[in-house]
Amino acid sequence: MAEIILNVDVRDGVGTGGARAARRAGMVPGVLYGGDKAPVAISVDEKAFRKSLYTGKLLGHLVTLKYGEETQPVIARDVQFDPVSDRPLHFDLMRVDENQTVKIEIPVHFINEDQCQAFRQGGSLEVVRHAVEVKVPANHIPEDLIVDLSGHKLGDTIRWSDLKVPSDVEPTIEGRDFVIASIKSSSAAKAADQIEAEEAEAAAEVPATEQSDEG
Template identity: 30%
Template structure:
């Protein structure tokens, strides 16, 4: 999925200028990184928000078109209005084709409804992590990582080391020796075995 964002160079800076931009329906922003210096930009809020609301916008290489010149970038930061939920400011980072990047990628949990721990064990699923930091080249960046619960039993968890990643992609936590749990199924409370144990013998 290729996402292109259009922007224009922003010459006027400062709080007052940014406020005027927002009133006019634009979003102030900046793109930085690589061999070039930071560049102040402005984007159409309506067009930007149409892409911003999609999950892929937050974990994909984006094509940023600034006055006709296209660069590969990542979304790095943004500020939302606390009441209106409009984008107040946005930051992009240029990416290199030859240098690894660190990006938070969402998990997509599949086969939850057929997991033995739920279907026959009556357990409850707990999403311990909903995203994870991965390291890879820009060309290898996945939009999401699937976590398959098809064989997960009650009382068990799936850890980072058990999740299959695309070639060239690795979990940053795992590379640092932290094999954290991602999802688990808790055993149901007050099952038949517990009830039998609590019932006094006749």
């Protein structure tokens, strides 16, 4: 079962007024939805919520919701933050079964850039997808999708098939091996190559000019 437990209260007040009242009481308002049940307005202690949030194992992961003596698995689908204070303002929880297949976005992380020769040659990483939506059992959601850059070369295109993912993780994009990122020559590297080529061309023309003058 999930490592994180969210102890929630059911909110009587809904809408903007109810959410503000919850925040004034030191709570983070939220909503529980999904399954064959109606949405329920809930709230959770802000300090406990922040602690769970900053572990990195709350958003997009299977966690346990606890209300009194009742527990159920849920997935935290969204958290809204104050743009100035970064305070959590609202969250969404989705009811799930542990073995249920869910659709969820997983972030893509790139590792071993320092071991990739392409970047020492002036290459740059152009990321097409920072996250990929996948279908996966709720109790087996990966924290991230890893791209190992150590074996890639300048000009390489990194596709879904290049990622090492568990067999039960499938992309929702079907029928094509879509692009995750590519390694391209940077504009600075291209400019340096062009200058070098022009200098080489100019140097090659000098002897022919001198020979013409002597004649």
